[in-house]
Amino acid sequence: MEKFTKLTGVAAPMPIRNIDTDMIIPKQFLKTIKREGLGKNLFDEMRYLDDGSENPEFVLNQDAYRNATIIVAGDNFGCGSSREHAPWALNDFGIKVIISTSFADIFYNNCFKNGMLPIRVDEDTLNKLMDDAERGANATLTVDLVSQTITGPDGGEVKFEIDEFRKHCLLEGLDDIGLTQQKSDKIDDFEAKRKADQPWMYR
Amino acid sequence: MPKTLFDKIWDAHLVDVQDDGTCLIYIDRHMVHEVTSPQAFEGLRTAGRSVHRPQATLAVADHNVPTTDRSKGIANPESRIQVETLESNVEEFGVPYFKTDDIRQGVVHIVGPEQGFTLPGATIVCGDSHTATHGAFGSLAFGIGTSEVEHVLATQTLLQKPAKNMLVKVTGTLPDHCSAKDVVLAIIGKIGTAGGTGYVIEYAGEAIEALSMEGRMTVCNMTIEGGARAGLIAPDQKTFDYIQGRPMAPKGAAWEQAVEYWKTLHTDDGASFDEVVELDVTNLAPQITWGTSPENVLSIEDNVPNPADEPNAEKKASIERAIGYMDFEAGQAIEGVAINTVFIGSCTNGRIEDFREAAAIAKGRKVADGVRALAVPGSGLVKEQAEEEGLDKIFVEAGFEWREPGCSMCLAMNDDRLSPGDRCASTSNRNFEGRQGKGGRTHLVSPAMAVAAAIKGCLTDVRKLG
Numbered sequence: 001m002e003k004f005t006k007l008t009g010v011a012a013p014m015p016i017r018n019i020d021t022d023m024i025i026p027k028q029f030l031k032t033i034k035r036e037g038l039g040k041n042l043f044d045e046m047r048y049l050d051d052g053s054e055n056p057e058f059v060l061n062q063d064a065y066r067n068a069t070i071i072v073a074g075d076n077f078g079c080g081s082s083r084e085h086a087p088w089a090l091n092d093f094g095i096k097v098i099i100s101t102s103f104a105d106i107f108y109n110n111c112f113k114n115g116m117l118p119i120r121v122d123e124d125t126l127n128k129l130m131d132d133a134e135r136g137a138n139a140t141l142t143v144d145l146v147s148q149t150i151t152g153p154d155g156g157e158v159k160f161e162i163d164e165f166r167k168h169c170l171l172e173g174l175d176d177i178g179l180t181q182q183k184s185d186k187i188d189d190f191e192a193k194r195k196a197d198q199p200w201m202y203r
Numbered sequence: 204m205p206k207t208l209f210d211k212i213w214d215a216h217l218v219d220v221q222d223d224g225t226c227l228i229y230i231d232r233h234m235v236h237e238v239t240s241p242q243a244f245e246g247l248r249t250a251g252r253s254v255h256r257p258q259a260t261l262a263v264a265d266h267n268v269p270t271t272d273r274s275k276g277i278a279n280p281e282s283r284i285q286v287e288t289l290e291s292n293v294e295e296f297g298v299p300y301f302k303t304d305d306i307r308q309g310v311v312h313i314v315g316p317e318q319g320f321t322l323p324g325a326t327i328v329c330g331d332s333h334t335a336t337h338g339a340f341g342s343l344a345f346g347i348g349t350s351e352v353e354h355v356l357a358t359q360t361l362l363q364k365p366a367k368n369m370l371v372k373v374t375g376t377l378p379d380h381c382s383a384k385d386v387v388l389a390i391i392g393k394i395g396t397a398g399g400t401g402y403v404i405e406y407a408g409e410a411i412e413a414l415s416m417e418g419r420m421t422v423c424n425m426t427i428e429g430g431a432r433a434g435l436i437a438p439d440q441k442t443f444d445y446i447q448g449r450p451m452a453p454k455g456a457a458w459e460q461a462v463e464y465w466k467t468l469h470t471d472d473g474a475s476f477d478e479v480v481e482l483d484v485t486n487l488a489p490q491i492t493w494g495t496s497p498e499n500v501l502s503i504e505d506n507v508p509n510p511a512d513e514p515n516a517e518k519k520a521s522i523e524r525a526i527g528y529m530d531f532e533a534g535q536a537i538e539g540v541a542i543n544t545v546f547i548g549s550c551t552n553g554r555i556e557d558f559r560e561a562a563a564i565a566k567g568r569k570v571a572d573g574v575r576a577l578a579v580p581g582s583g584l585v586k587e588q589a590e591e592e593g594l595d596k597i598f599v600e601a602g603f604e605w606r607e608p609g610c611s612m613c614l615a616m617n618d619d620r621l622s623p624g625d626r627c628a629s630t631s632n633r634n635f636e637g638r639q640g641k642g643g644r645t646h647l648v649s650p651a652m653a654v655a656a657a658i659k660g661c662l663t664d665v666r667k668l669g
Contacts, residue, residue: 017521018396018496022635027616031267031281033241033288045637050623074517076397079430079496080635081614082332082346083239102397105432106332106346113350163364165225176350177252180358183219183227187255187360190218190229200453200461201231201325203258 002115003173007096008142009069012059013133019073020080021107025089038085039092060093064136070097070143072126072133077118078107087114097143099150101126112166115173117145119160128152145170205471207368208437209403212343212468216326218360228363231325232342233355234311235262235298237289238616239330243353244292254296255359261320262293262300265310266616270579270606273304282617296356309582309608312336312550316420317584319449323438323465328355333550333632334433335426339419340446341438341468343403346427367477369402369431370470373410375485380666382560383418384552384630384649386410386482387425388490392500394480399431402478405470406436410484416445417556424551425632428497437469489665492634492647493537494525499634501537503652503664509533528636529644530624537662542646544627545576545657546639547603549613552630552650553581555588561650562594564658564665570602571660577619578603579611603657615640628656 029041047058054061060068071090077100078086087110090098098111099119111118121129132139132152139153145167151157169176180187195202206214219227240262247253254260267282269275277283286303293300301307307314312333315321321337327344328334330352337344351361371390391398404426411419419436426434443462446452453461488502501507507526510533513519526533531540547553547561558580570576578598580586586608589595595605612619613631621627621643630653634645646662655665 015517015520016524017517018498020496020633020635022614022633022638026637026641027614030238030616031279031285033245033285035242045641074521076400076430079396080332080633082330082334082348084242084330084348084350087348102400104397104430105400106348106427110348110350113348163225164223165221165362176362177250177354177357180227180354180360180362184358186219186227187229187358191359194229198324198461198464200457201322203451 001113001173001175004096004115004117004145004170006142006144006146007069008140010065010067010137011070011072011129011133011139011141012065012068013130014059014071014073015130017074018076018079021078021083021086022080024078024086025083030083030085035088036092038089039094042089042093067094069094070099070141071095072129073098073100075101077103079104082106084110084113087111087116091116099126099129112170113176115170117143117170119143119150121158121160125158205474207470207474207476208341208405208435208468209343209366209368212324212326213365215324224364226363226365227360228326230328230355230359230361231259232320232327233260234315234327234329234334235260235352236266236311236329236331237264237285238266239349240292240352241285241288242349243356244296246353247296247356252357254298254356257297257299259359260298260356261315262289262298263308263311263314264289264303266610266614268303268609269617270609270611270619273607306583306587309585310550310553310610312424313553313581313585316340317449317582319446319452322446323442324468328361332427333424336420336424336550338423338426338433338435339416340442341435341465343433343435345432366403366432367401369399369404369478369480370476371404371406372479372481373406373408373484374481375410375483377410377413377484378487380651381484381487381489382649382651383414383421385487385490386484387422388492388500388647389484389487390482391425391429391497392490393482394429396428396496396498397430399426399429402431404429404431404434406434411436412439415556416441417554420554421551425497428632438465489649489652491537491652491662493529493531495528495634495636496525497632497634497647499525503538503662505537507531507533507535507537538664540626540662542626542628542656542661543574544621544625545574545653546579546612546627546629546631547577547650547653548579548581548611549631550581551632553579553585555585557630557650558585558589558594561654562597564651564654564668565601565603566597568601568658570657574657574660576603576657577606577612579606580608582608612639614638628653628662
């Protein structure tokens with residue numbers, strides 16, 4: 001997995017509540033058997049008009065935000081399905097950080113598996129960062145995972161919380177499965193005990 | 204110390220606890236479908252890993268399968284490739300699989316319980332958020348992403364932190380013409396779509412105990428729409444009766460031993476919850492969603508909200524956006540709004556009891572002119588059972604299309620989808636923008652309410668049909 005340490009980039013404002021996984025990547029693009037290539041269909045229904053041309057109203061189609069690497073979004077980002085295609089599409093487009101007041105649990109978890117950082121902040125902080133993001137390409141944010149800070153264009157700094165283990169895995173770019181397989185003895189012991197205690201679970 | 208049901212199941216699955224509190228938990232049952240698994244199998248292949256316990260895994264294709272004649276195969280090339288990819292992966296890795304022409308094929312969350320693969324006290328995962336369904340059996344069941352699917356395939360475990368406990372206590376007796384769907388919509392309307400974030404919900408109270416297993420599955424299924432990854436209900440005699448004799452359920456002495464254990468799976472007296480929500484359903488009216496989030500719930504006799512009444516700017520904007528998408532006037536009545544599509548099916552309402560409820564309303568009536576009505580059984584076995592009971596004839600005579608099993612128009616990955624501007628009364632679980640087809644408008648309702656809408660050609664109160 002790709003490491004994440006520090007990122008400075010343009011933040012796109014999306015002041016919409018409940019941005020769901022169907023908005024992020026509609027189902028017709030879930031038919032792929034690959035992880036890559038979903039960026040062009042990120043936010044497809046909001047981003048393109050019926051004739052396939054870009055919707056100029058949509059934030060990521062505006063010159064100031066085409067190269068955004070951060071999204072500042074309304075509450076409950078990523079609600080809906082478990083599709084990891086949602087973080088894959090964001091990542092493929094170039095979005096590495098999403099900042100909101102809350103995230104749906106599965107989406108939040110999926111981000112960390114892809115070297116991406118979802119950041120929860122309080123409402124006042126979100127409003128401030130949303131204002132910053134509204135200022136366009138001149139207003140970049142710096143997200144530092146080591147110090148757990150977001151620095152705004154005016155130099156103002158806010159701290160954010162993150163689970164220690166998740167932070168460690170992101171900083172080091174660790175592969176979960178490899179880590180777990182180091183505990184294979186414990187898994188074997190658990191299974192042996194379970195077979196004895198709950199034999200009906202084995203068929 | 205007294206424990207909640209969630210705590211008991213969690214503690215029984217701990218393989219390892221790290222110093223920072225991250226837990227490695229054992230996964231008893233893993234269901235796999237074609238949409239969220241190809242990249243996981245590819246990951247195993249690339250790293251030279253195998254499936255740790257194939258017999259704890261069950262695969263079925265459901266999202267992409269056509270609900271029309273199966274013998275012709277899948278016309279859409281991408282859908283076909285995805286199903287073929289699943290078939291070659293299960294073959295390569297030795298994972299049990301129900302083919303698309305197997306009578307046991309169906310929506311993954313209907314197949315698991317039907318086969319006795321779903322058992323109380325088990326941890327059950329699937330790369331699908333509606334895995335919450337299986338919690339109806341007192342199992343800890345939740346949806347995971349594809350990276351986690353790969354992790355479970357490789358290790359039969361997951362890295363997790365324990366969730367917080369929420370109790371949703373549902374009291375009273377459910378009135379006629381209201382069912383489990385109305386209960387869960389009312390709960391989501393009350394707690395909101397992020398209300399359960401970070402929690403596992405236990406549903407309890409006499410109204411939950413009174414529900415059939417099918418009804419309990421409907422309630423647990425939509426837990427994710429309230430933001431909680433898992434919802435569960437303590438197993439009781441109804442649970443045991445449902446499971447006994449199913450093909451993959453324990454038999455003989457193992458059955459007796461299992462039931463003894465399952466009887467311990469309940470929240471202890473005095474156990475504490477981080478959050479308690481109560482709902483009295485005695486006077487519940489049929490529920491319906493008006494907007495583009497499952498929390499946009501109304502009673503059928505109520506009106507669409509007026510954004511001017513909402514003080515919070517972000518919430519006000521979201522109401523305005525939803526009213527615009529749904530083509531409503533602020534404050535208008537929901538009853539009487541014309542629909543042109545009705546969908547009965549999905550992992551929420553695709554079980555036999557749902558078709559019985561729907562057929563009871565459809566019997567002797569006709570679908571209104573200009574309305575396309577689909578009845579899509581949740582599995583081949585549900586279809587067979589319904590046909591044995593003659594329900595298919597009731598639907599066909601009323602003007603419904605009686606289809607082959609699959610996810611179908613719940614998320615429109617196959618050919619069953621809405622066109623822009625279509626309005627659908629649907630028994631599915633999500634009313635997101637474009638969910639059932641780009642530009643389509645979805646109203647989530649119970650099977651009885653969906654049939655009532657089909658008959659009247661508009662959103663209507665099923666109680667008035669008698």
